[in-house]
Amino acid sequence: MAIKRLLRYLKTYKKRFWIAFAALLAATGADVVSPLIVSTFIDYHLVPRNFNRESLLLFGGGYLLLQFISAGLHYYQLLSFQTIAQWVIRQLRMDVFGKVQHLGLSFFDRIPDGSLVSRITNDTEAVKDLYINVLSSFMQNMVLLIGVFIAMFVLDVQLALWCLFLLPVVFTIMQWYRRLSSKIYHISRQKLSQMNAKLNESIQGMNMIQSLRQEERMRQEFGALNHDHYRAAIKNLKLFALMLRPATQLLSVITVVVVLNFFGFQSFTGAVKIGVLYGFLNLLDRIFEPINQMMMRLSQLQQAIVSAERVFELLDRTEYAPQKQGDGNPVITSGRIEFDNVSFSYDGRHDVLKNISFVAEPGQTVALVGHTGSGKSSIINLLMRFYPVERGTIKIDGQPLNSFDDKELRAKIGLVLQDPFLFVGDVKSNIRLHNKSISDEQVKEAAQFVQAAPFIEKLPGGYDEPVGERGATFSSGQRQLISFARTMAMNPKVLVLDEATASVDTETEEAIQSALEKMRKGRTTIAIAHRLSTIQDADLIIVLHRGEIVERGTHQELLAKQGLYHKMYLLQAYGTAS
Template structure:
């Protein structure tokens, strides 16, 4: 099943494939004919010592012509098969990467990043080896073996029939190795993926590892995975060393002895043609080299099959990001948001949101507050349609959230996270994010609007200042300002702020608060806040506790209730829940 699915990737390139296959047939034919020509020369000219100049020139010219023809055809078929293999792997990597881009966040919640990287890079590389080395090698050697047996039958039918016994014996060896090595390779690929995951985790958390002196522990854990990978690889080396070259060499010696005995008995009963003897020994020697090559390629085949299983398992995943439903194409014009009895669970067992209901009118600011784990971010995740709404309903401008096109949602809802993500490139490209409809002038206006222009213009190259991975050379406040500019460059109707000022110092926060006031004007804003001082002017504050809205109202109304919000306010203002 896996092999057949891999071969289906050859379909778009079948014309080039069959041309290369024809070249392979011709090259194999030339290789097989060469010992037959030599055998004919020995029996009909060398032994009888009947030399004819024209015939010898013809035989010699044919021999050289076939040599050059074989070399040229082998080059063409090898180049063609490798080119096709590169095309196939290029397409397979695109398919895997595209699949990953469309999987829902629920998949990424439980899949380590390093494991995904391993599938897209290491596993596809192993599959490439199958197309480049295994497929062409098996085809070439299989055809060569058929050609050798045809030549054997031309030389001596009886001995050729006896030599057919070699085929089932060789196939049994190959099947035995494949069966034994499959389990070993599966373990090896799993451990490699786990090592990649551990390495990725270590690199991302290096500052924590070093600050908490966890280097020794991580080294032990990585060393343990590395040791398990080494042991699996060593088991395969033992199988390879035992069942491949030694086994085929033993088979080759036994076959050679059998052929010599056959001709020995023939010599007692009559004459033996030296040319036929040479031809058979030459062909017998040639037949075991392709068997050896196919046996040696079995390890790469097994790696490719195991890797393909992992890649196709990823391609067959069905945890897609929530998709648009229905034929209607509503447009966000006002920005009115309504949650109606929304409940949600990440694992299908424990609800993190329970009957959430509220309305954010156009232009209003609704703040979400509560302790860690109260469900604030889950509300944002559902509004952004990162996860499907399973119970209850979310509407924007009166239309169900699931009826909107992705492009409409992403262009009308601006998201600013607490930990902004910057891509490798420059400042300008991080604000534009390849949206060609945003001009350079609009980028500068957005940066000016969110108070980012002063620090950007002081950079050595201004808006073309290079940005390294995750924007590591910028301060957290600078990264946040750039993400603010990125959001405002698309002029969203709805703003979603996930504690947008948490990474900014007090001086910068004052400037950003002023920018936020302008950003919120005429836009519906949903803001997660830990510092209550930043949302005191919100039109509606929702206090969440264990997935439920336990209080709602304005800042003053909530203080008057003297409930959970009042305690949180006292803790942040005075450091104690007892009023001063």
């Protein structure tokens, strides 16, 4: 159950929690004793025969002292509970964020980015309300209720017993509300998540939305989701307005009438103590104050429970990124790569790779070519261990891919994507990636090696030039050069290039090609290529079609076969395959 799992987070702070709870008990005690003091004073001292200044000063001073003590203790317990709540939600957010970092790419293939962001931010924020507002409020009000009933029994046992019938009625109303509102809140959180996903999609694709004039369509789609969220909120407001505040107010009026009638009937058989009457009416006020408070918090409670279920559903995900297996710690030394009869499917039904086998010897360049959807990127995804190898084997230096530690793989295999990703920070941090073992001098050497130094040194801040989100202020070619420098700063044994020159102009491409020649020396290189002119010097070219290897050989060998590679070459070179 979500509530139990949420409460487990309090174990770390149980000492502070119990101290705050003790302060809450003491503060509540001071609150409920106050009406008893006033009642006693009215019945026994506010009469001519017993009245004196000393009793007035004694009771007045005691009453004021209790109020000061109550205020101080309430401040401490409230501050403590709020602090604990902030600590807990900080830990929960770190747990969720840490979990997401280790989920496999198969999970991200199915979950929209905006929906995931909604769970990490909006849902954890709703859970925070549980700790800060709901939990502390329920604890305070439950303790206050218990204290008030104890005070009632001190005043009049018989009437207090009658008032106990209030509790099952109140808890029944609360339970009804929880059951009816649960479905509504699930819909509300789902629609909010979908709105975040749509918002994220529209922001990322704003250039295409505006160029294709899709603004009105996106507005209508977002408006439909927004309207569904609004309808769910209205349903909950109607339910809240019907079952909570009016119900408790009606119950309060009925109870006051019952108490007054009780004292009215008692007056026929004997004197009614005004102090006891005052005390009961005062305590009844104090009963319905916490009941109203808890009723008002029920909405947040239900929302927090639904959000917690969504957060824990994410924490319970099992689609982890492929992990190291076995006790050994092999090291990549030469970079020999072997695919042996590898088949792979993303959805478990349709194979995107079928019986792929090839060997890339140390220092060789192996190029993967083929039409879109032929399986080139899937080979890279498996080699980088983004997805598990379920059929066939992949070996590096004779060791199975799953026997390597993640740190070893990431340190020895350098990946350059067609669309390079830059992090918020500066140029230097994007090349170093916060690896303290890479010095400033090595950063500059890597930039010079890939021909990135000339444009970096012309920037106003040089290597300290700020980088915005995704490197939006840099051109595609500049981002690609920085990603090259990042890769070379690692000094990897294996290079994986996913059409690494596609985002640069012709002049820059020539500079990069000369840098790539130096980069490939002494390193095994696996390169995806769409432009066949960039891989003519490859030691081995593998031609893929619908997930299968249909041809392999050098550039000249493949042209001589006059097969699929030959047709692709003619199309790119002359615009015809005839």
